[in-house]
Amino acid sequence: MDGTHFMRARRLLGKTQKQMAELLGISLKAVCSYEQGWRRVPPHVERQVYFLIASRRGLAEGMTPCWEAKDCPDERRRCCPAWEFNAGRLCWFISGTVCECNAHRNWDEKMRICKECHVLGQILDMFAEP
Template sequence: WRTIPAHAERQLLFLTAKKAEILKPAKPCWVVNKCSETLKAMCPAWEFQAGSLCWFINGTICKGLIHKDWREKIEICKQCKAFPKILKSMMNAPDSRSEPTRDFQNKPSATTSLK
């Protein structure tokens, strides 16, 4: 199977968070992570007052670093206390596509004779 494209993964996480109404954590990310005034001034999550969507916003400065792409960023976000728990569990769920099921393996193919 192919990996999920970053833009699709990002949108799925956002829509899941929106549907589950978990976009408002108890504290914004800059409080949870104790960001300095200097980091906050450079970070778009602070600029847009979107401390519950920091994981969704490109260009955020997590752990004092600007991340080069979504894959790098989301790996750090998954370790963060500000990242919604439901999204952590969703992203860490086992991939059910990794092995065919027993039923699928035992079904005749379209080219198999049924006689």
């Protein structure tokens, strides 16, 4: 997530920079630094921002679980934490999911795959240029 996307997310949530800092448990200076592009948005903040947008907009409730959308076989479902915890609408939020037949080692690797998937794509579409 870059500074422009962070700012759009904050605006989608209807928050000032100060309110966003309080909501995320970070400093106002960090919010300003992200939006200006002086600092990279850390993975835990990016994850929380996507979660808040999905929750606020009610997107998660209307979505098809990822294992159904991707037609995952039973053996893959059984070893995936998204299926185990019935979180197929928020699979991008959970580390260790088994997309592309492998568990992801870190957040950046996971996000490269998730950002191309329609499950997270529904949230990311809100960040598209008007």
